[in-house]
Amino acid sequence: MADETAAKYHVGGVGLIATFVGLVVLATLSLLLSFLHWPVGDLVVSLLIALVKALLVVYFFMHLIEQPFSSHMAMLVSLIWVTLLIGLAAADVVTRHTFPVRPEPTEGQPFYVR
């Protein structure tokens, strides 16, 4: 009975082990690449690797691959909002220059001015 129930699922033991190995390899790759100290690429590459790791967790460990379309929609809509939120906030700061950076505190000056 348990075997019959298990047979309807997509992600088996081998799939879970392969996902785990993939996650460990990607984490190690991200760590090793960080030692190269690329001027700009560091952050972009490490976030791209993080995105792949997150997708592996969502699709295989969280079994989204087995879920109906409605559950995919919940995650997809959430991702769209996250992209809009972070993208527009960053674009505002980068392009409008409405927040001048304060000069650094001099000696004796209170560090944090309310």
Added chain:
Amino acid sequence: MKRHALGEQYGDFAQQDETLQFGMWVFLASEVLLFAGLFALYGSYRAMYGADFADAIKHNTLAYGTVNMYVLLCSSFTVALAVWATRRGRNGLCVAMLATTALLGVAFIVIKLFEYAEHFRERALPGPYYHMAELPTYGANRFFTMYWLMTGLHALHVTGGVCLLVWLTWRAAHRFYTPEHHVGLEMGTLYWHLIDIIWIFLWPIMYLA
């Protein structure tokens, strides 16, 4: 009391499980948006104080963050194995995997507390309490404010997740979950995976680049 009751609004257990899982995915989406606000704030400050953020990241102890990354990856694997075991009727393995996951969660918190103690000693604290002599810049102040906010909120989630795992372990030990009825276990493990995913994104921006 029946262990697996069918709500009167549902036609069968499959429909009930699907509805509960959809509700859980919507809850997880709301959690993602909660953290997204903080990630947006982090990104904005980083755009303003790029060099100071780079210095502050170098100051963070890479070993703490990295060990915790591997700890959470292992915990995600063990909690996924718990569901796998339940689906195959191997309740003993499920209990063992859930207990292991809870222990890994505790290990994460202990490591984080060691790191927080280090930050506390060097006064790398949030907002007006920041007085680290090594990096006396506004940018470093902003970085450590975001660091405490984001990792602190994440640590609270880990603590809640460990409590949830202990409860799931207790229920599994009492044979609450069967291969046919274990939607509660699946929902609990989804929450734990989300905790892992948030750290997957926190690790690079706080320790790597």
